[in-house]
Amino acid sequence: MDRPVPAAPADNRAWGSDAIADVLRALEIPFVALNPGASYRGLHDSLVNRLGNTAPQMLVCLHEEHAVALAHGYYKASGRPIAAALHSNVGLMHGTMAIYNAWCDRVPVLVLGATGPVDAARRRPWIDWIHTAQDQGALIRHYTKWDAQPASVPAAREALLRAAQIMASAPCGPVYVNLDAALQEQPLDHLPAPPDVARYAAPPAAAPAPDLLARAADLLLRAASPLILMGRTGRSPAAWEARVRLAERLGARVATDLKLPATFPTGHPLHVGPPGTFAAPSLQAAMREADVILALDWVDLGGTLRAAGAEEAGPRIIQVSPDARLHNGWSFDHGGLPPADLYFDNEPDPVVAALLAALPARATPPPFVVAEAPAAPAAPGPLAIPGLAAALRRATAGREVTLIRLPLGWDGALWHFAHPLDYLGQDGGGGIGSGPGMAVGAALALRGTGRLPVAVLGDGDTMMGLSALWTAAHYRVPLLVVVSNNRSFFNDEVHQERVAKERGRPVENKWVGQAISDPDPDFAKLAEGLGLLGIGPVGTEAALNEALARAVAHVEAGGAALIDARVAPGYAPAMASALTREPRRD
Known part of the structure; x- marks a missing residue:
């Protein structure tokens, strides 16, 4: 780790960025991935000389797009969001592609921005003018869940708490908080106490409506050939096991998607063919043969049904997805509009758990064993x-x-x-x-x-x-x-x-x-x-x-x-x- 020299005993002076850094620590943000920039030099100093470059630790990146991508990848492996700091308007422009990726992947990233002093009288010649924008958040507003440019230290602290709450609420996504350079460098009479972040936590996942759940359970019980499309689901081993139990209890075939993380054992006898980036012919055939499809936040369900010829006269559809809450008129990352006979505006995990509780227990099948064929000896010829x-x-x-x-x-x-x-x-x-x-x-x-x-x-x-x-x-x-x-x-x-x-x-x-x-x-x-x-x-x-x-x-x-x-x-x-x-x- 980059270890700073311990700061000398303070003279009890405090700065706006110190109060902001304290909130980041209270939120238990472990890392801030960044490409250095003068627009957030105040926050940078606070992370180093107030917090000692720990909790959060800065991670130097050589491009702003890498900083956001790093935060994106960290969440996918850990389920824990981190921050990425982007320098003024130019750094934000560098980071936009990675922010859009996180948006489409429904991944929370706390994007910290900064701008030259909004007060024009406080701008340095030339550089502060070209690095200050009237509405910097407008660059990414179409593909972030929320953005703010607070005008005071108390407002900045509140904005960080709200941003953390919003990005972690389903469906997740990136948020942007733009910090005025002058606000960061504002002297404070005293530092406010760190907030009790537990009082600003994201709400728990909502339970499905009982009537809708009963109808879905009945439809699945009567299905002769059910199919489950495993889309954006929970990543915990417990959620994984619940999905396996649901498929086995229903005797439902299952499909997964290479665009998304692993959601179901691909070697399971119920898994339909190998996963792919697009629906393979085997999956398309399974969709046409199914009488009920349970879609657990499947990416572009409408487009997949249409490609398979299962959109209109095909199976009954149970759609489980909160994703429509994010859909807007700028981006078409939401895909085609799917038909749905039953529609849960819920995250998949609570619905899976509720269905397991509602469905009658059946004999547990014996554990399946994936017979991975040993890798053959190296083949001659050019590598493929x-x-x-x-x-x-x-x-x-x-x-x-x-x-x-x-x-x-x-x-x-x-x-x-x-x-x-x-x-x-x-x-x-x-x-x-x-x-x-x-x-x-x-x-x-x-x-x-x-x-x-x-x-x-x-x-x-x-x-x-x-x-x-x-x-x-x-x-x-x-x-x-x-x-x-x-x-x-x-x-x-x-x-x-x-x-x-x-x-x-x-x-x-x-x-x-x-x-x-x-x-x-x-x-x-x-x-x-x-x-x-x-x-x-x-x-x-x-x-x-x-x-x-x-x-x-x-x-x-x-x-x-x-x-x-x-x-x-x-x-x-x-x-x-x-x-x-x-x-x-x-």
């Missing part, structure tokens, strides 16, 4: 993503692994998830460059848990966000990054191939304007320059075996490592099909 997954399984055998991120080309059949922390999902907004920052945040949250944090990132994602990895090296955060490097923005090649075929033009030109080559970025050298162990490039499964053995040992010793794995371009069939499929127009 299945070979990368096989090598990773061999290298981590016997360990608890958290897959923080996976690339778009990943096939869900390559790795089973049996615990809520086995996989943390994607970034929500689909913004390239988030992977490294989120990986660092998740790995920080997993430090000391005994789990091995692994992020398999695309090359474009890594290149955009690479400098985020310096923070892992600096703070000694154990992390393994494997770059699934196909030397291309390959997602766009898939789209260009489709357009070329439709227009009768040369498919061979799909790579033009997409390739990341000539020169090929040397990720291993770049990682070494940031303080990580860099290995590669490796282009065969045998070479990857050796690289992983070395990297895993380094991470287990407390270091951060990156492997540049050169893979052949390609997507899992279901992914490639979904990317190029014509949307339904009927």
Whole structure:
């Protein structure tokens, strides 16, 4: 940790930022990820010289987008929000993509902003003018739950309490509190006592309406072929077990989504095919065959039903989601409007618990055993993503692994998830460059848990966000990054191939304007320059075996490592099909 020199005995002077820092400590915010900026120099001083850079501890990031991504990843691994500080309007503009990701992923992040003095008479020439905005929160108001620019120290303290309460209320999301630089540096006669934050806690999850619950239980009991879509659900082992019991009691088939963290054991006999980023043909068929679908906050339920042809004349739908509370007219992250025969405006976990209590008990099925086939010996020839997954399984055998991120080309059949922390999902907004920052945040949250944090990132994602990895090296955060490097923005090649075929033009030109080559970025050298162990490039499964053995040992010793794995371009069939499929127009 960056340890400051102890401050000299104070002369009993206090400052606005001291009172603000005290609230952050009272809220038990463990970290503030930041890229330094003069607009919050007052708060920075208070975090260092009043709080000693502990509770919260500052985490230096090399880009504001990384700071928010780090906070995003930390929450996904821990269920605990942290803060990200962004310097004035320019830092906020840097951080907007990561804020949108957190919004789409329904993740709470306390974004602390700052502005040059609102009082124009107090601005320094030039710099304070270009770093002051009339309504800074307007930059992100469409994709935050709430924002404020308090005009006094008491108002700033209240704003932080309200922000913490709002971001943790379902559906969760980022909030923004913008602190006037002059307010931070305002002298105070005395420091107010820290607030009793328990009196400002988020409300508990609401229980479902009894009548609605009874109707849902009856519908599910009478269902001959029920299907449960596991979407945004609770991450605790207890919530996981409750979902397993519900599916087993109903004999319901279950689907999960690679866009989201692990929510149900993918090796369970009731799980429908492998999870994917888009609904695979096996899931679409299951949706058409189902007579009742219980959707637990499934991402874009309307679009998924439509793609499967199960929207109108298909199954009865029980929708469980509080997400509509966030929907607005600016962003269409809410997806298509689904039909629902029963609609719970609740978080899924209380509904699952209530359904278990309402449904008659049945004989408990014997525990299922996932028969993971041992990874085959290294295959000859160029490395592909299945070979990368096989090598990773061999290298981590016997360990608890958290897959923080996976690339778009990943096939869900390559790795089973049996615990809520086995996989943390994607970034929500689909913004390239988030992977490294989120990986660092998740790995920080997993430090000391005994789990091995692994992020398999695309090359474009890594290149955009690479400098985020310096923070892992600096703070000694154990992390393994494997770059699934196909030397291309390959997602766009898939789209260009489709357009070329439709227009009768040369498919061979799909790579033009997409390739990341000539020169090929040397990720291993770049990682070494940031303080990580860099290995590669490796282009065969045998070479990857050796690289992983070395990297895993380094991470287990407390270091951060990156492997540049050169893979052949390609997507899992279901992914490639979904990317190029014509949307339904009927």
